[in-house]
Amino acid sequence: MADVTLRKVVKRYDEVEAVRGIDLDIADHEFVVLVGPSGCGKSTTLRMIAGLEDITDGDIMIGGDVVNDVPPKDRDIAMVFQNYALYPHMTVAENMSFGLRLKRYPKAEIKTRVDEAARMLDIVELVDRKPKQLSGGQRQRVAMGRAIVRNPKVFLFDEPLSNLDAKLRVQMRIEIKKVHQKVRTTTVYVTHDQIEAMTLADRVVVMNNGRIEQVGTPNELYHKPATRFVAGFIGSPAMNFMTCKLEDVGGKMHIRLTDSIIFPLPPARAERYKTISRTDKLLLGIRPEHITEASPHPEPGVEPFDVVLDVIEPMGMETMIYFIMEGAEICGRVNPNADARAGAPMRLAMDLNNMHLLNEASGAVI
Amino acid sequence: MTSTAVIDKSAPTRTVKLRSMSRDRTWALRWSYFFLTLFAIFALIPPLYMLITSLKTSAEISAATNPWWVYHPTLSNYVELLTSNQFLTFFRNSALVSIFVVTITMLISVPAAFALARMRFWGSATLATGVFLTYLIPETLLFLPLFKMFVVFGDMTGIQLINKWYVLLIVYPTLTVPFCTWIMIGYFASIPKELDEAAIIDGASWFQTLTRIFIPVALPGLIAATIFAFTVSWAQFLYPLVFTTSTDQLVLPVGIITTLIKGDVFAWGQIMTGALLGAAPPLIIYAFLMDYYIAGLTAGATKG
Incomplete structure (x- = not known):
């Protein structure tokens, strides 16, 4: 087991820069998820750690040793691929033991390790089957088993759950988390699914355009996003953004959303935003759960406003509502018992204690 | 209700x-x-006619009776051929040439195809196309320059290869290697990239990836290529006709033609028998490997 360090890592394909100078420290035993839209460089980064791609510039260290020019087999890593990449002509046990057999481990030791991994992954009765006789979820378990038996310094996962159906994905997610709690191997996990990232990670690395947007625990990213990209990417349904202005009314700072909607800012927020120029173009970012039905006894900082609902989506435990404000579609979450009907007016409340203010030009959260 | x-x-x-x-x-x-x-x-009428004719005596073949019926069946043609040292020599030469050519072809084609399909190196794509283009040049165009090359080689080194059966071991691969390489490139290319990446991460060298992953997974393709190489070398006519002349150096197809046609006298019964016996080995190989070949195809071996 070991820590992984990336220093100014760059990957260039001819003229295209896929990864543009990444710095990242992954601690021993840590579960780090790289998340971002397709083409953001997350898979390339993982493949560079694996040694499947050369590094154009920078350094990658595993357990303190620079491994830039170390071939994959000598990096002591194991990787789980999106399409499982099981050897089709070998049984499950042979698949899992392939790496150990190449390294000429004693037969007894191989058997012990394979049995142990099979028990951990609940695939004991499948060890004599061929991959084509397995379901998708079982194949993914075998692929994980192949990684576990090697007892490597680092696990690398490249979108391992993308080929599974939604239900199985949730199940396997839990499975992966359980495995990590048992073996505690340093793990780097790539996905485009932010829910997977949030649920699995000790720390999430949000990537965009070959750069790291923000690194943090799932809660930090959710509650304190640093950029508009992170704010919009993490959370489902996504955070709402609406143009706004700061105005001073009667000596107190207010935020104006439309000609008719203007809210006083809670004192803590007013303090934080006091240096912002009143003429700056700003965006208000607010998550759907902070737009709810208005209550007769509102908390401080929760401001009521009236809208006409566009669409409603009852989900059972809550109802998603959609309305248009200044041309932008805004999503809110209301109690299923609230009287929300499409096309009807409704009194809502916005919780400004949980608002985010962004600079529209730079996308930075203030 | x-x-x-x-x-x-x-x-x-x-x-x-x-x-x-x-x-x-x-x-x-x-x-x-x-x-x-x-x-x-x-498709089956010609072999049937061959079989009927091979069971007749020369007298019956030339008699004006129904050619589709054997009135006095005899195995004399078979006995004569199978006891003639000449025919057995042809058979032995053909077998040796084919087995060696198949081995040489596979030893060259499989690693070549693996390199061209997987190891991206400078000019690999051009080289792959080049391999295929080589195959497109017909042997009728090649045999004269090839012959000349062996003559020059013989003059320069004193090693005379022409009119030795083993010269065919050098000549036939010019036909089989490009085609088999091309087939194998196709099969190897259909193997998902992640499979060799997984093998590499598991600690396999390129050679181990080839022998322990690629060859087993692409076995149907390998068998198809083997069958092709065998058929080509077994049935090749032009090259042995050009490069070998002495009776003891001939392979089966040329041997039958040159020894069983004496001037304008055609020993039809024996020619047909020889051709039938010559067709047996490929038939047996097809019969054995076809099942395996089809089983391999339907198993979807490359589906991860």
């Missing part, structure tokens, strides 16, 4: 639909059987 009504309503439509579908299928099957039978008759 409601449920029975639903069943009553849906039942007839469903049967009608099924029946019309199966009618379509029946007709499709009839047509396929018709054309398959036609094709089978067309």
Whole structure:
């Protein structure tokens, strides 16, 4: 087991820069998820750690040793691929033991390790089957088993759950988390699914355009996003953004959303935003759960406003509502018992204690 | 009540639909059987005629009787050929040449195809196309320059390769290697990239990836290429005709033609027998490997 360090890592394909100078420290035993839209460089980064791609510039260290020019087999890593990449002509046990057999481990030791991994992954009765006789979820378990038996310094996962159906994905997610709690191997996990990232990670690395947007625990990213990209990417349904202005009314700072909607800012927020120029173009970012039905006894900082609902989506435990404000579609979450009907007016409340203010030009959260 | 009504309503439509579908299928099957039978008759008449003729004496062959019937069946042609040292030499030469050529071809093609399909190196794509282009040049164009090359080589080194059966071991691979390499490139390319990446991460060298992953996974392709190489070397006529002349150096196809046709006298019975016996080894190989080949294809070996 070991820590992984990336220093100014760059990957260039001819003229295209896929990864543009990444710095990242992954601690021993840590579960780090790289998340971002397709083409953001997350898979390339993982493949560079694996040694499947050369590094154009920078350094990658595993357990303190620079491994830039170390071939994959000598990096002591194991990787789980999106399409499982099981050897089709070998049984499950042979698949899992392939790496150990190449390294000429004693037969007894191989058997012990394979049995142990099979028990951990609940695939004991499948060890004599061929991959084509397995379901998708079982194949993914075998692929994980192949990684576990090697007892490597680092696990690398490249979108391992993308080929599974939604239900199985949730199940396997839990499975992966359980495995990590048992073996505690340093793990780097790539996905485009932010829910997977949030649920699995000790720390999430949000990537965009070959750069790291923000690194943090799932809660930090959710509650304190640093950029508009992170704010919009993490959370489902996504955070709402609406143009706004700061105005001073009667000596107190207010935020104006439309000609008719203007809210006083809670004192803590007013303090934080006091240096912002009143003429700056700003965006208000607010998550759907902070737009709810208005209550007769509102908390401080929760401001009521009236809208006409566009669409409603009852989900059972809550109802998603959609309305248009200044041309932008805004999503809110209301109690299923609230009287929300499409096309009807409704009194809502916005919780400004949980608002985010962004600079529209730079996308930075203030 | 409601449920029975639903069943009553849906039942007839469903049967009608099924029946019309199966009618379509029946007709499709009839047509396929018709054309398959036609094709089978067309393809099997020549070997049948060979078999009939091989069971006749020369006298009966030249007699004006029904050519499709054997009135006095005899195995004399078979006995004569199988006891003639000459024919057995041809057979031995053919077998040696084919086995060696198949081995040489596979030893060259498989690693070549692996390199061209997987190891991206400068000019690999051009080289792959080049390999295929080589195959497109017909042997009728190649045999003269090749012959000349061996003559020059013989003059320069004193090693005389012409009129030795083993010269064919050098000549045949010019036909088999490009084609087999091309087939294997296709098969190797169909293996998902992650499979060799997984092998590399598991600690396999390129050579181990080839022998322990690629060859087993692409076995159907390997067998197809082997069958091809064997058939080409077994049935090759032009090159052995050009490069070998002494009776003890001849391979089967050329041997039959040169020894059983004496001037304008054709020993038809023996020619047919020789041709039939010569066709046996490829037939046996096909029969054995075909099952495995098809099994490999349907198993979807490359599906991760």
